[in-house]
Structures are given as structure tokens and as C-alpha cells.
Amino acid sequence: MRQKPITTINEQLCTGCESCVKICPSDTLSIRDGIATVTGEESMHCAQCVAVCPVNAISLEGIGVPRPKTIEPKTRAALLSEIMMSRRSCRAYVDTPVERAVIEDLVTLGSWAPSGTNSQMWTFTIVPDRESMLALAEKTAGFYRRLNKMARSPVKRGFSRLFMKDVLGNYYREYHDSVELALDEWAKTGRERLFHGAVAGILVATRQGVSCPVEDALMASQNIVLAAQAMGLGTCLVGFVVEAMARDRSIGAMLGIPTEETVHAVIAVGHPDVKYVRPSGRKKVTPRYFQTMTSK
Ligand SMILES: Cc1cc2nc3c(=O)[nH]c(=O)nc-3n(C[C@H](O)[C@H](O)[C@H](O)COP(=O)(O)O)c2cc1C
Structure with a gap:
């Protein structure tokens, strides 16, 4: 979600190292x-700027580090919390490839996720190298180029308002300009803003007839991103x-994904070209309780 900046820089501390600029999405x-x-x-x-700043010069109003309070240090739970909070x-990735065996391990760990009625009807498609990731990025960029062209047409937006719940108009207002900027930048400077140089990818899909397809795929995806974090990989x-x-x-056809499968997650994977020096970046949550009058 794009919102007004709430970022403050401590000018006395900032060294101008550019880490924050490099990582800002x-x-x-x-x-x-x-x-x-x-x-x-x-x-x-x-x-992310707070997380990478080597001199702790950046803060965001109201955004902090809500920590679990009951977890003992050096326990398995503490280790898992650390992985969750540092992911x-x-x-930003370096060129170093990720071994296929490592990516396959991530997929195996993905498959340990829960799934509705234990269907396990997920599929995983591996994009194993940078060249193939670029081919996927280019094919995707082609789609957005066509979509942007369509969205620029007032006639097509009018049609969409009448018959398609204004999907095209909403896209035009929310995304057209930033997508156009990113496509232009890619063409002019070679900076690719879909995968940001990731050297591999995992696409998580489900087959037909699953009770909870999106949930299953995203549970598997969360396993994958946490496992990758524990292995020192970025996602x-x-x-x-x-x-x-x-x-x-x-x-999907280009990737060999059968038409009866639906892709729910595309996970870019690679060795990070940034160092996150501290956890940062969550709003405080206040849970709501429901309790009957008679419960203790
Ligand atoms: C379903 C989903 C889709 C996302 N799509 C994109 C995307 O297209 N491009 C991108 O740069 N980040 C994408 N993100 C990453 C979010 O922007 C990111 O999770 C959020 O800003 C919180 O930051 P963090 O993951 O570093 O904690 C996506 C995240 C989720 C869960």
C-alpha cells in the first residue's frame, strides 16, 4: 500500500552510505x-531503510519492533521468532547462483505446510537461474506493457466502468504510472524491478478441485520464505x-505449467546484496478478545 512518507532521518548520524536508497521499494x-x-x-x-541503516539514523513514526514477550532466549521458539522477525x-541480490539442491530443499520444506483436508494438491515450478528469471520477467513486462496501453484508453476504461466493475480504471489510478516508470527504467538503464536480480524463483500453484487453494499455496510459500531466511537466502x-x-x-505455458493449475505465489530467491542489521517495520497490533461471561 502506498501512503505518505512518515520517515525521519537523523542528519547528524546519516553518513550518506545509500543503503536505504538501494533497498527502498x-x-x-x-x-x-x-x-x-x-x-x-x-x-x-x-x-526496510531502518533495517539496513548501519548507523541507526532512520525511524518511521508509529512503526516499531513488536516482540513476543513470553519467549525465553536461546530456546527453539526464540530462534524461530528471530528468523520470522529478520525475514x-x-x-537486491548478487549474481551468485543458488544450487538446485538447495531450491529443491526449500520446495520439500514448503510441502510440510498444512493444507485443507490434507489435499497437498500443490505444485512447485522452479526457475533455476537468472537467465530463466529474466525470460519470465520479460514475458511479464510484455503483459504490463499491453495492460498499460489498454488502461490509457478512456474508451476502454469507460467500458470497464460499465461492465467490469472499473477494474481497468482502478488499475489506471493505482498502478499505471509506477508500472510505466519501472518499464521505462528497465528499458533505459537495465534495472529490472520485478525480481531485482534474483537468480532463481519458485512458483507455487494448486491443481483443480482443492478446498482451500490460496491458503494451501500461501502456507507452503511461508514455509519456503522462512526456510530460505534460515539458510541466509533472500526471498x-x-x-x-x-x-x-x-x-x-x-x-504459464512458457513455464510448462498445465492450464488446470493456478499459480498463487511467485517467490524470487537469491543471495541478498544487502545486510539487514536490525529487525524493523511493524505496526503494533492490539488483539481483540472474545470471552463468554462465564469463562475464566
Ligand atoms: C501476496 C504478496 C504479494 C507481494 N507482491 C510483491 C511484488 O509484486 N513486488 C514486491 O516488490 N514486493 C511484493 N510483496 C512484498 C511486500 O511488499 C512486503 O511483504 C511488505 O512490504 C512487507 O515487507 P517485508 O516483507 O520486508 O516485511 C508481496 C507480498 C505479498 C505477501
């Missing part, structure tokens, strides 16, 4: 006069590709 920050400065109009409030969506779910695949079946 919404171009909120840039370097001005040698220090990080809020120059963008939007922010995802993800606080971030990685958007990022890429919903833009899921959306493109739902609307353009030729993308």
Missing part, C-alpha cells in the same frame, strides 16, 4: 547534499507476476 529516499533525504511522495511504510522482502513474493499469470495464460 517506493523511491521514497534519495541522497541530497550527501545525506539520505525524503524526496518521494509515497512510502510503503516497510521500514524481509529482498529487493520476495512477487504478486505482479501472479496477477499477470492469471490474466495471460501464455506465461
Whole structure:
């Protein structure tokens, strides 16, 4: 969700190292006069900038580090919490390949997730190298180029308003400009903003006839991203590709995914080119209780 920036930079501490600029998914920050400065109009409030800042110069109003309170240090639960709290969506990778055996281990761990009625009707498609990831990125970019062209047409948006619950109009208002910018940037500078240089990918799909297809696939995906984090790998779910695949079946066909399968998650995988030095980035949650008058 794009919102107004709530980022504050401590100018005394900032060294202008650019780590925050490199990792920011919404171009909120840039370097001005040698220090990080809020120059963008939007922010995802993800606080990745806080997580990477080597001198702890950045804060986001109301965004902190809610920690579990009952977990004893050095227990298995503490280790798992640490993995959960340090996992971030990685958007900067080095070129080093990830071994196929490692990716297959991630898939195996994905398959340990719960599934509705224990159907286990998921499938995993591995994109094993950067070249193949680029082919997927390019095919996806082609879809968005066509979609953007369609969305720019007032006639097509009018049609969509009348017959398609304004899907195209909503896309035009929410995403057209940023997608166009990213496509232009990719064409001009080679900076690819779908997978951000990830050297591998895992697509999690389900077959037909499953009671809870989305839930099953995302449970498996969460296993994969946490396992990857524990192995020192970076991951990022890429919903833009899921959306493109739902609307353009030729993308799945290119990957050899049968038409009766539905892809619910595309997970970019690679060795991070960033170091997260602290956990950061969550709003405080206040749970709601339901308790009967007679319960203790
Ligand atoms: C279903 C889903 C789809 C997502 N799609 C994208 C995407 O297309 N591109 C991207 O850069 N990040 C994507 N993300 C990552 C979110 O932006 C990220 O999880 C969020 O900003 C919180 O940051 P964190 O994962 O670093 O904690 C997606 C996450 C989820 C759960």
C-alpha cells in the first residue's frame, strides 16, 4: 500500500552510505547534499531503510519492533521468532547462483505446510537461474506493457466502468504510472524491478478441485520464505507476476505449467546484496478478545 512518507532521518548520524536508497521499494529516499533525504511522495511504510541503516539514523513514526514477550532466549521458539522477525522482502541480490539442491530443499520444506483436508494438491515450478528469471520477467513486462496501453484508453476504461466493475480504471489510478516508470527504467538503464536480480524463483500453484487453494499455496510459500531466511537466502513474493499469470495464460505455458493449475505465489530467491542489521517495520497490533461471561 502506498501512503505518505512518515520517515525521519537523523542528519547528524546519516553518513550518506545509500543503503536505504538501494533497498527502498517506493523511491521514497534519495541522497541530497550527501545525506539520505525524503524526496518521494509515497512510502510503503516497510521500514526496510531502518533495517539496513548501519548507523541507526532512520525511524518511521508509529512503526516499531513488536516482540513476543513470553519467549525465553536461546530456546527453539526464540530462534524461530528471530528468523520470522529478520525475514524481509529482498529487493537486491548478487549474481551468485543458488544450487538446485538447495531450491529443491526449500520446495520439500514448503510441502510440510498444512493444507485443507490434507489435499497437498500443490505444485512447485522452479526457475533455476537468472537467465530463466529474466525470460519470465520479460514475458511479464510484455503483459504490463499491453495492460498499460489498454488502461490509457478512456474508451476502454469507460467500458470497464460499465461492465467490469472499473477494474481497468482502478488499475489506471493505482498502478499505471509506477508500472510505466519501472518499464521505462528497465528499458533505459537495465534495472529490472520485478525480481531485482534474483537468480532463481519458485512458483507455487494448486491443481483443480482443492478446498482451500490460496491458503494451501500461501502456507507452503511461508514455509519456503522462512526456510530460505534460515539458510541466509533472500526471498520476495512477487504478486505482479501472479496477477499477470492469471490474466495471460501464455506465461504459464512458457513455464510448462498445465492450464488446470493456478499459480498463487511467485517467490524470487537469491543471495541478498544487502545486510539487514536490525529487525524493523511493524505496526503494533492490539488483539481483540472474545470471552463468554462465564469463562475464566
Ligand atoms: C501476496 C504478496 C504479494 C507481494 N507482491 C510483491 C511484488 O509484486 N513486488 C514486491 O516488490 N514486493 C511484493 N510483496 C512484498 C511486500 O511488499 C512486503 O511483504 C511488505 O512490504 C512487507 O515487507 P517485508 O516483507 O520486508 O516485511 C508481496 C507480498 C505479498 C505477501
